[in-house]
Amino acid sequence: MDPENATPLPPREAVSHLGILVVYFLKDDGDLPLLALHLDRIEMHTKVPYTIYAVANRVSKRARAMISERPNVKILDPPTTALRASREHGYYLDAMLPVALADGVSHICTLDVDSFPIRDSWVDVLLDAAPEESGLSGVLRSENGDVALPHPSCILARRDFFERFMPSFSPDSDSTPGFRTFLHSTGQSADTGIRLGYILWHNKLPWGYLVRTNTRNPHYLMAGIYGDVIFHLGSAGRGNVFRQDFNNSILHRASAPIEKVHTVGPRSQGFQRALLRFARRDVEERVITRNRETFHLLREQLVLDPDALIGYLQGSAPLGATPELASIDSRESRI
Known part of the structure; x- marks a missing residue:
């Protein structure tokens, strides 16, 4: 797509149906209380019609039952993959996206298993943060070195963004010279959401940042609050090493x-x-x-x-x- 000829997406519209995409990974059943909290807070603070689209094929039967018993949940069982870590995460987000769009959602949102809203106004805050040109806003973890990557602990965009660009959540390069230029120009490290960042950069579309708003920081990355509306514990579904950990070593x-x-x-x-x-x-x-x-x-x-x-x-x-x-x-x- 030629960015010089790109036209802005339509202006903000009300959320008639929010599709929340979540890939559920838990280390073990010791994290069931965390899963319950995640589900409770989505239900408590989401004041628009919504469906949680869930992939839960690598959690226990107890965890899967907890998810399926909640209202407004649609569990999907796409073909399994041998991919792991961020590649697996991106693979399952990509599998859920067309299902949510086919169901007619007006907006797509991503959350992690250990992220959730903490205020009733969270959807409005994300909508207000999204520029009309892109209609997209999300977490920017600048404390982890991110400069051009909407992080899937919370991304929200109108459906027409996804229909227009058909993005992938894969953390891998799309193998084009433009993508390599993007990585070199921005210095952004690859992670889930990097291809959304490339689309925004390539088409010169601004997006709305939800940055860390903690007053207290027991850890520079874990237990982050973003835009005063989203909490992300971090590390619940992965290891305990982060990109910035060795900068001072x-x-x-x-x-x-x-x-x-x-x-x-x-x-x-x-x-x-x-x-x-x-x-x-x-x-x-x-x-x-x-x-x-x-x-x-x-x-x-x-x-x-x-x-x-x-x-x-x-x-x-x-x-x-x-x-x-x-x-x-x-x-x-x-x-």
């Missing part, structure tokens, strides 16, 4: 030249990986341990009293049930 900077050495053959490549693991092992183990401990504390406090934790993060409530959080370093990783 002297060992990682010192060993970076090893990564840039071009190796040929599996033996050389294996030696290179082993050398990097040896050089970085102590730092990485320390960061993983710290992140894991922080995640478990945040999850425990969230399930125990979600309003107390959210109030604490927003600075609108005293420590209350969360005094332990005060002892956790806030934004800067110390490694």
